[in-house]
Amino acid sequence: MNSDLWSTRPSSQSDQARAERLRGILNHWGHAYYVLDKPEVSDAEYDRLFRELQQLERDFPDLLAPDSPTQRVGGAVLTGFKPVRHSVPMLSIRTVTDTQATGAIGFDQEIRKKLGKPSHQPDQEPLENSDEVEYVAELKFDGLALSLRYLDGVLLQAATRGDGETGEDVTENARKIAEIPLRLIGRHPSMLQVRGEVYLRHDKLAAINRRQREQGMPEFVNPRNTAAGTIRQLDSSIVGERQLSFFAYSLAEIPARENGEPMFDTHWQALEALRNWGFVVCSYARRARGAGELVRFHEQIARERGSLPFDIDGVVYKVNRFDLQKQLGFRSREPHWAVAHKFAPEEQPTVVLDIDIQVGRTGKLTPVAKLEPIQVGGVTVSNATAHNDDETRCKDVRIGDTVIVRRAGDVIPEIVRVDLEKRPLDVALPFDLCARLSGQCPICRSAIVREEGEVDYRCTGGLFCGAQRKQAILHYAQRRALDIDKLGERLVDQLVERGVVRVLSDVYRLGLRAQAERLNLPMEEMFARVTCEEQRELALGVLKDLDRMAALSARNVLDAIENSKQTTLPRFLFGLGIRHVGEATAKELARHFGQLDAIMDAPVEQLLKVSDIGPIVAQSVRIFFEQAHNREVVAQLRACGVHWDEGAPAPSARLALAGRTLVLTGALPTLSRDQAKDLIEAAGGKVAGSVSRKTSFVVAGAEAGSKLDKAREIGIPVLDEAGLKELLDGRS
Ligand code: IVH
DSSP: OOHHHHHHSOOOHHHHHHHHHHHHHHHHHHIIIIISSOOOSOHHHHHHHHHHHHHHHHHOGGGOOTTOGGGGSSOOBOSOOOEEEOSSOOOOOOEESOOSHHHHHHHHHHHHHHTTOOOOOTTSSOOOGGGSOEEEEEEEESSEEEEEEEETTEEEEEEEOTTSSEEEBOHHHHTTOTTSOSBOOSSOOSEEEEEEEEEOOHHHHHHHHHHHHHTTOOOOOOHHHHHHHHHTOSBHHHHHHHTOEEEEEEESSOOBOTTSSBSOSBHHHHHHHHHHTTOOOOTTOEEEEHHHHHHHHHHHHHHHGGGSSSOEEEEEEEESBHHHHHHHOEETTEETTEEEEOOOOEEEEEEEEEEEEEEOTTOBEEEEEEEEEEEETTEEEEEEEOOSHHHHHHHTOOTTOEEEEEEOTTSOOEEEEEOGGGOOTTOOOOOOHHHHTTTBOTTTOOBEEOOTTOSSOEETTGGGSHHHHHHHHHHHHSTTTTOOTTOOHHHHHHHHHTTSOSSGGGGGGTTHHHHHHHHTOOHHHHHHHSOHHHHHHHHHHHHHHSTTOOHHHHHHHHHHHHHTTBOOHHHHHHHTTOTTOOHHHHHHHHHHHOSHHHHHHOOHHHHTTSTTOOHHHHHHHHHHHHSHHHHHHHHHHHHTTOBOOOOOOOGGGGSTTTTOEEEEESBOSSOOHHHHHHHHHHTTOEEESSOOTTOOEEEEOBTOOHHHHHHHHHTOOEEOHHHHHHHHTTOO
């Protein structure tokens, strides 16, 4: 019998019904096994039905459905991941710096204040239970965020977080994660976006590393990086083998009931629904009333974290009620209603073998202690910073000293203090960065300076300095900037060290510099003379010359560089590495001005009108674009073809309240709080919950309270409703 004939024969209704039934049973058993940890049948029974379904799908490919459990095994090899724009941005969580109980107390106080509740210290009289704010306390999983879209209960798309706005489509890989339901259980809204964390359990990492060792392959260092690398695997069958896990922790949007009302009032209800739909919600999540219960949760997890089967990075507190979350709002993608609270870092003693000095992107010189390798928090540490020379001196770290090293999360380990009792008699003299360097940068020999009021020494070499050049290129190429992922540290090291890349734009004309030097021509003239094809050949030649670079990867590098030319204004601005201009600021600048030239020429007063930009940032932008060599860098990059869609300045720049922050207090005669807020926001203004020197106006109504007093105290103009309306109309 010709099997092709078979495979094109359409399935009958009974085949369809059987396949549907098999999918239902197998998904149910899978959920019982992987999610509930309560197997209902033997493996043999599961396998029998699984094979039956596989056979049916092979015979009748039209029966293959995206929620079929057969999609969890095997898999295709992709060539890349498609970008996915998140319809609701993926937020991040602010971390409180204080790792003690006071971190939780401070957060609760902040929330109480923002909600207009009287302040309260936990050591005072206990509050009426009903006056405490209710939170949900959760673990902060150390994996990576995933957004899952379900349509009519079937997993449609999985995307990584990316920059919060655009991630990558990893649907095929997500299907291989047993704890991600392919089909939801029970009644569910027709559209649903679930957010959660993909992570790797310790025992699974150990098993992977065992296999790696057996195959003579390098081992993976930590669960988070392994999980992150796995979810971005092009070969999805590998994802299945690695056995990643998934915790659901929120919904991107609260679905509405048929009557239009929101389906849930609280985060807790959403978590319960997620569990009922078949997700794993971490069993540590709990409701906590007031600061006292947050503190207890933090203490409990601090005690137990060592015995958890996976890594965590602290705990998270979220205000439970959605209406309060809405009222609290967010800033720069960090909600005011949630916070991450970490644990006091682990500390260990070790010996300083030497002190090196590193040069950062902005030329900052940082002493780095070379340490006798030591295990801190499960990781081997052999370098630690003392942040700046002042600190080294005040901590007086010397070669030969025994120091206490601490590692908090993923940050570079740091020296907490010197154990003076262990200081050997023949210890070195106090470390003096400037003397040690004889006043010169260790990389480029330019003078080092310490600006007034600054603690750090800096190299004055700018992009002349190889170290700064490398960092500047890596900054430019990073994912959140121009996203040239093939331009990694090793390659940049070689390109800079061999003089192939001296200025940023050389990245787009690899090989041209050497050619120009051979022909004794200025770079710009050389650039004008070669065709694109010749330029590509030159670049390929240069790349293939580098050790271990194969022709194929050389081509990949060039393609990545080429693709980066089409970019966006915020990415480009961020990539320039202007001091104090992070991603969020770059976005605000781009939104406000719309066009690069407008930003480059904007005086400080105009820059100050951009929301969230203060004098330090404005000054820094101004200084950057005043330098002829920086303008030259921009011009060269543009000449090399780097481009973006320039927009019009955001309408908010011309709106009556653009850049203004208002605070509302008391009851206004005709406008409700929400109406006033909507009007202000529609006019480009912002409404803040408390009065500070940054407040532009306080709008006060009847029975205005302490906010009005504060405004008067620090001299913030106060308006009534009529005054607000005048402002809105642009009349004052
Ligand atoms: S909620 C506020 N809950 O932390 C809404 N995130 O900085 C943000 N994360 O990339 C997400 N555990 O992957 C939330 N229990 C938890 C979390 C959690 C870990 C990660 C998340 C995100 C980052 C936010």
